[in-house]
Amino acid sequence: DPHWYPARQSLRLDPKGKPLRDEEILQELPVGTTATFYFRDLGAQISWGTVFLIECIGPLVIYLLFYFRLPLIYAPKYEFTASKHLVVPIACVCHSFHYMKRIVETLFVHRLSHSTMPLRNIFKNCSYHWCFAAWMAYYINHPLYTPPYYGEKQVKAALAIFLFCQLGSFSIHMALRNLKLPSCKIKKIPYPTKNPFTWIFALVSCPNYTYELGSWLGFTLMTQCVPVLFFTVVGFIQMTVWAKGKHRSYLKEFKEYPTLRSPILPFIL
Amino acid sequence: MSAPAMGTSKTAHTDSSNKKKKGPGTLAIAYLVIYNVVMTAGWLVIAVGLVRAYLARGSYHGLYYSIEKPLKFFQTGALLEILHCAVGIVPSSVVLTGFQVMSRVFLTWAVTHSVREVQSEDSVLLFVVAWTVTEIIRYSFYTFSLLNHLPYLIKWARYTFFVVLYPMGVAGELLTIYAALPYVQKTGLYSITLPNNYNFSFDYHTFLILVMISYIPLFPQLYFHMIRQRKKVLGHVEEYSKVE
Numbered sequence: 001d002p003h004w005y006p007a008r009q010s011l012r013l014d015p016k017g018k019p020l021r022d023e024e025i026l027q028e029l030p031v032g033t034t035a036t037f038y039f040r041d042l043g044a045q046i047s048w049g050t051v052f053l054i055e056c057i058g059p060l061v062i063y064l065l066f067y068f069r070l071p072l073i074y075a076p077k078y079e080f081t082a083s084k085h086l087v088v089p090i091a092c093v094c095h096s097f098h099y100m101k102r103i104v105e106t107l108f109v110h111r112l113s114h115s116t117m118p119l120r121n122i123f124k125n126c127s128y129h130w131c132f133a134a135w136m137a138y139y140i141n142h143p144l145y146t147p148p149y150y151g152e153k154q155v156k157a158a159l160a161i162f163l164f165c166q167l168g169s170f171s172i173h174m175a176l177r178n179l180k181l182p183s184c185k186i187k188k189i190p191y192p193t194k195n196p197f198t199w200i201f202a203l204v205s206c207p208n209y210t211y212e213l214g215s216w217l218g219f220t221l222m223t224q225c226v227p228v229l230f231f232t233v234v235g236f237i238q239m240t241v242w243a244k245g246k247h248r249s250y251l252k253e254f255k256e257y258p259t260l261r262s263p264i265l266p267f268i269l
Numbered sequence: 270m271s272a273p274a275m276g277t278s279k280t281a282h283t284d285s286s287n288k289k290k291k292g293p294g295t296l297a298i299a300y301l302v303i304y305n306v307v308m309t310a311g312w313l314v315i316a317v318g319l320v321r322a323y324l325a326r327g328s329y330h331g332l333y334y335s336i337e338k339p340l341k342f343f344q345t346g347a348l349l350e351i352l353h354c355a356v357g358i359v360p361s362s363v364v365l366t367g368f369q370v371m372s373r374v375f376l377t378w379a380v381t382h383s384v385r386e387v388q389s390e391d392s393v394l395l396f397v398v399a400w401t402v403t404e405i406i407r408y409s410f411y412t413f414s415l416l417n418h419l420p421y422l423i424k425w426a427r428y429t430f431f432v433v434l435y436p437m438g439v440a441g442e443l444l445t446i447y448a449a450l451p452y453v454q455k456t457g458l459y460s461i462t463l464p465n466n467y468n469f470s471f472d473y474h475t476f477l478i479l480v481m482i483s484y485i486p487l488f489p490q491l492y493f494h495m496i497r498q499r500k501k502v503l504g505h506v507e508e509y510s511k512v513e
Contacts, residue, residue: 139463139468139469140468144463144464145468146465226469227469
């Protein structure tokens, strides 16, 4: 196995310039009869798909450990007991559904543009998702958990929001998949399709993040748990950064990009 | 930690006064000079207060009470330094400065002020003295740098005193937190227990222990960073004297 496999090679024409993209062709580069390339080792790489999978399987499993109240988490008398509140198993189903959906999308739906990332990132990404999952699951499945203030009404409303946003998120991922054909790497502007969940493209550049925020807001309302709120806020900040970046690159790439669109929240952000 | 921002703004400060980068304007420089002069004066007040109280009482014990108010005022005032970085008139990292100032403010308010029983501990005096000497040197360093008239003595002091003051301050801080632990546990200070409507809990006692543990990776890094800075900044003088 060669040590410097292609994914970890970074080649540039100018040591301080941008790295060359995978699809660039030698004949089309601004070089003469000889060409000088500057090589940089990007370090051990891991594919994005693999990272997403490990990132998602963690929370899925970890939450269940807390849900079933495995030993050493709560006091011994609560081992393997169940909560008497209806919202607790509902929350478990929602959380698990969210991560199972993400795993299915990673395996079958996403067409990921960057093929790899540095190996180091897996520790950063996984600890973020895994630690937050443990923190949230600990409180929701705690024997002393307090169900939402407005009871069943609150849970039902929150569940509706959550499901709506999960459907929305899936619709967006499918719409984005249909934009990219596996052979050509041409970027296209996403537009609303027949699916009503995609109509939000008229107002937002990255509705996948909008729906993700909505899902977690629903989950926060459902569980009325501060750690969940915290996770939602941190995730929102990160997704806003990503959405703004994506929005900017759309604007740069396409002169005819619709001006009505905002990065993540219609008209606001 | 006892020597905040020592590693961050010094080279940047001398850079901004020597190079014509897009640094602060004249109004900003005037404001910063006033700020640094006021802070130098403030910490001098604390130093004088400590000495006077010691001479009056004849012992090291309980000197905290004699300088409690100016200590709180001037240490909390250092929060402005985060604003300076955020606005851009000081070329330091907001995150690094924020971290350093917040750790000082945390010790002043969330430990020493909040747990009355530790206020008479000698460990408090240890870090207060370390902070006082450090800050007097640091703020006068900035003042002179901004005015482009930095006496070598101040530069030397800034990059040498920390060798003793930094470990001294850290020792004082750790001993104080450690002394506070039993009282925090007994009274449940700043702690939230289950059950509650927001399904959240926080144990301040455990948190303080984690803070103490965090010194282990952080302190050596900051300390050796300062040692490297010292070689870089004070090293030049040795080269010049060799040339002669």
